[in-house]
Amino acid sequence: MKVIFLAYRDWALAVYPTVKKHPKVSECILVKTTAMLKQLDLNAYDLIVSCGWSEELGEDVTSKIEAIGVHCAELDRYSYGTPIQLQIIEGITRTKHRIFSFTYDRNSSRAHTHNRLYSHEVDLDYSGNMEDILEQLTVTSKVLFNRYLDDYPDIIWKQWPTEVIVRPKRKPEDSVLSKEDFIQMDTEQLYNFFRCLEDPYPNGCIEDEKGVLYIQKVMYKKK
Incomplete structure (x- = not known):
């Protein structure tokens, strides 16, 4: 072949x-x-x-x-x-x-x-x-x-089993969390958000009026 x-x-x-x-x-x-x-x-x-x-x-x-x-x-x-x-x-x-x-x-x-x-x-x-x-x-x-x-x-x-549910493709701007979004998420949700955006993807970040904090790598432990 x-x-x-x-x-x-x-x-x-x-x-x-x-x-x-x-x-x-x-x-x-x-x-x-x-x-x-x-x-x-x-x-x-x-x-x-x-x-x-x-x-x-x-x-x-x-x-x-x-x-x-x-x-x-x-x-x-x-x-x-x-x-x-x-x-x-x-x-x-x-x-x-x-x-x-x-x-x-x-x-x-x-x-x-x-x-x-x-x-x-x-x-x-x-x-x-x-x-x-x-x-x-x-x-x-x-x-x-x-x-x-x-x-x-x-x-x-x-x-392939089809569904009526569609999850649209994420965009680079979806990697940005506002402080308001941040405080509404628990630690496990934050862990999942930031770990799926580690390199080589657009890193997850938190933005406020002072600047942007990028999270390149995370670690999480359950209680």
Whole structure:
């Protein structure tokens, strides 16, 4: 198989060697930007593997080549962006990491349909600091892509359970807490808020009339 591996985040780049050395992969090219992807002759490859890729591939790509990715949420409500932050802030500590298909359902009224079908899944734990979570994403992505390639082309796709609930993608300005917001949150809520925004994400901060206090790393102990 000839594979295009899409990644630019550090945790995702660490997955690339695993895919490249899989026994079924004869060639694996690393692509870090959409511009690089557009320069390739997609007909010369068999599969796109995306890892931590935040952009939609678009039908001009998916109509020419099979494409898969990984998504770190069990519920469809977190399919619209920033799934790690949204789940942690809502108190979720256990979820799923899944292989999904960039398959477009032309009969769907949804703008985002990339998580409608999934194949392989593993458990994912959202406890700890962001460095712990990103390390898990690396390890579980290696497991998922290995399992997918082991089974390819005999992949069994399942329907991703849909919901009417939608969690909109967080914006950088959502990382700012006012003093009023701060005093309304308990210590566990504050811990979840700040830990999900540790590097490499826009750090959580508290702002008042004097300035902005950035929280780069947190630790929490239950009573």
